Amino acid sequence: MMCSRGSITRASAITMKAAAPNNPNETGVLPAISFANLPTAMFSCSLEPLNLGHLKQLNQMTYFLKEIERLYNPAGIVLFRGVVKEIEYAGYCIPPGWVVIVAQGLTHRMSEIYTNPESFYPERFAPPREEDKKDSFL
Incomplete structure (x- = not known):
């Protein structure tokens, strides 16, 4: 198997395009994800196994x-969740x-x-937008 940064990027982009819903983003274009800015070492055929540090770079x-x-x-x-410790929400004791x-x-x-x-x-989660962090209950 030949390993190169380009082949992984192309394969990933094709996979993600296939997995993405056929719903254009705000610009009317289906999103494409690029791994072009990731360290080359992540895509080498070295014996180093993929680890959590590598995955954390995949923003x-x-x-x-x-x-x-x-979505x-x-x-x-x-979801149904059992309350294990008394909490107060909006003035009510649970x-x-x-x-x-x-x-x-529904909230999503x-x-x-x-x-x-x-x-x-997907860019709604990227800085500075970070829509998932606007409300403390998300």
């Missing part, structure tokens, strides 16, 4: 995966043992939180 991949999970959450529309329903499938599509929430736009 665009992180944005892509966050956007896929935002197509593998957990579904709602005691241990109660079940809380988290509707992340709220225009009050996300700009054009129905659009596939």
